[in-house]
Amino acid sequence: MIVSMRSLAEALATGTVILDGGLSTELEARGHDVSSALWSARLLRDDPGAIVAAHAAFAAAGAQVATTASYQATVEGFGAAGVDATEARRLIASSVALAREGQGDGWVAGSVGPYGAMLADGSEYTGAYVDALSVARLRAFHRPRMELLAEAGADVLACETVPAAAEAEALIAEADALGIPVWLSLTTVLDGDGVARTRRGELAADVFAMAASVDAVIAVGVNCTAPAAIGAAVAAASVAGRPVVVYPNSGESWDAVGRRWTGTPGIATDDVPPWVDGGARLVGGCCRVRPSDIERVAMMIRRPDHKGSWLTVGGEPGPRMIRRPDHHAGQRMGLPPVTAMRAPEM
Template identity: 75%
Template sequence: MPDFPLATALAAGPVVLDGGLATQLEAQGHDLSSELWSSRLLHDAPEAVVAAHAAFAAAGAQVATTASYQVSVEGLAAAGLDATEARRLVVRSVHLAERGAPDAWIAGSVGPYGAALADGSEYTGAYADEIGVDRLRQWHRPRMEWLAEAGADVLACETVPAAAEAEALLEEADMLGMPVWLSLTTVLDSDGVVRTRRGEPAGEVFAMARDLDAVVAVGVNCTDPDGVLAAVTAAGVAGRPVVVYPNSGERWDAAGRRWTGTAGLSPHNALTWVHAGARLVGGCCRVGPRSIGALAAALRPAPSGEPVGPHNGH
């Protein structure tokens, strides 16, 4: 990994994230249809995870996000694995990322409670109010501690759908004293307001991070690219660098069980986000190494020090 903190790099200019790890693992021929998704491969095919990280690193990603998004004690217990094995797999996720991307910062993925339910509820946040902040803190704590102990450079608290869960994650990160970014999954409503999937104004959630030293960035992921620019503006209230890694822009046709639309993360859009204030930029679902490579090329500094792109004559 680099010999200086991610926060230092973000202060100097844009940093390129990786893309959808599950997307790349599927492209490598792996079936991720189980309730454990890509985390199953931490147990069954660790070398595949190394190869996926290496593909993104070769494309120009400067951050490798671990395959721990859906790892939980409860989820693994349902698959016949105990808490000791859960800890071992979380630690392994960090070491596999280090092997695949030795020159990258390692972001320990902390997915939402809803991801472990494998029922799509991370896109509604319906559970958050019922469970409450204290219980969510308890649920997230072991994985966050294991990722920190394993040597992750930063915790990626990502695809967070509700204010209560964001509060729980921020309080836990503050207690742990570990660098963290908070990334919401959001929608842009008809009035142009960026909202969590639970319906709260995203700006109010971002503001929770304003006075927490552990927070290195706030922003959005697993959202439509069309809503990212508004989200960058909304995230500015936190006074932190902004992280954005949207989906490819394709949409899932549930009836036809297929993706529709145009795949790929637009480098032109990414440049627009950077000029609006984004500093940590990558992709999520359906974004593979090719798209990250195009993004990295677009954000590579020109001789003037500005990212290459239409804003500086390239």
Template identity: 45%
Template sequence: MSLNNPVAEILKHHATLVLDGALATELEARGCDLADSLWSAKVLMENPELIYQVHYDYFNAGAQCAITASYQATPQGFATRGLDAAQSQALIRRSVELAARARADYLAQHPQREKLLIAGSVGPYGAYLADGSEYRGDYQLPQAEMMDFHRPRIATLVAAGVDLLACETLPSFTEIKALVALLQEFPSTPAWFSFTLRDSEHLSDGTPLSAVVALLAASPQVVAMGINCIALESVTAALHTLNALTALPLVVYPNSGEHYDASSKTWSNDADGCSLSDKLPQWQAAGAKLIGGCCRTTPADIAAIVKCCY
């Protein structure tokens, strides 16, 4: 089957593909209680229309890609709430349907807008563990078991019609290898891979980024790679490292200028007060082509990026 690359199609006409911003923390800001192991996936069950509204607001801010509310949506996680496999798959499918409806409704009102994408979020095994290990990568599963963990969600996202997968917030090289192997079961589906980092040259688990890039570069389905859910001040150096290692488009969607404490599950303000748009020229110069926001970023932050880019 041939591989469609929607990222390359957009980048033919634009220097930057603007992603959306935070979903979970934006839902919290709108009144959702996400102090829960399911995090934003909980809202798929309780208040899906609010997810639709957040997606719509990001498109309205100028985002060209929505990332689905499936980061922590797995059959294993839903099973802890008594849901069976069919019910879990329906909720994962709902995450795509909500983003697709927001896109359709937005385009109906703004027919001049060009193609808008939907990326199916594939969060790491560490997100399912809900113990902050997506920032450490200190977990191990045999590759076959890791593939079994990710397969149902990816299969459902692909069947629901996502344009590509966002394999994101990945801290573990063994997990990245499992996901690359699993992608081969869906040969017409492209994906980006984005990581959390120990420092500008290493994954959170300590693997050199050079090894990660070499693995991903060998997969024709990987259409972009980069970093997400890291602090603003850590981005530029990491982009320089990646830019020296790959010609693929780099993706970056960091957190706001605030810092997260995984133990207390609280945020604290960073004194430097920088915003995503302040850093944008540095990131573009370092090779970033897909740019958005992760935790604590808002539609206003995405609108500011769009204003700088277009």
């Protein structure tokens, strides 16, 4: 059914919106095995209720946007796990209904991870694969999932953890052709001069400018990046003329060879106001950022002495237009019944 609600793009023009945290690492923290090549997408098939519960925990902590469990969900990836193409498409689409059920009245962002996420070899953090793939090939790879998520009712697509300019070009060109609103989020590093660059070494500012020239792009920014590198990325993104999206990792580092996290977790909330003052309008967390972290980020942004504004209308997002499935949509897709759970006490 059609519900009159405010679009996320309109919301970002008037205030700061809180994004969720790391869905897959939250599921892992709750005892679920996400070590397979499908990562959290495995639970779309094996335990959809766990996904709803994780979404609900972030929503209870203050997140206004739920990001679907489709980052590593592709027809090719499911195929390698023995899932046929028809079932794979159903599972990808179901991620939107599960996010909607857990989030409640907030927005749902359909997660579109990079090509390297499907390879499950850590190359999403290098972008090395783009040397062997044309923009046309990358567009063809991303198109089916983008279409499925949009048709399932996602309010926006989150093209995220993008490591290279060529893949960013492919994603925004495909979004433009399909008429789907997206945000583009790079994963970046600092060069020797403290300037934000993609994992392939391109200037992040150049990629943001390219993305901002496309009407379908409602925000540009950075995710899956160390908190210390966020300030430079915000500065690079803010000149592109679009709202900035920021969702860093916890501060730990992922050892792709040892498959473990090292370092000290947690976003320093004192870092958040400078990001917002620099243009960040969609703020959350990525890997290892838990509901308790999002709660602290939300509280920091809502502080009366902060220049940013907390976007609420009667405690809920304002008017927008979305295609919203009802809370039994997952069952109609053939999923077992799930119930949104209250977040555990933190």
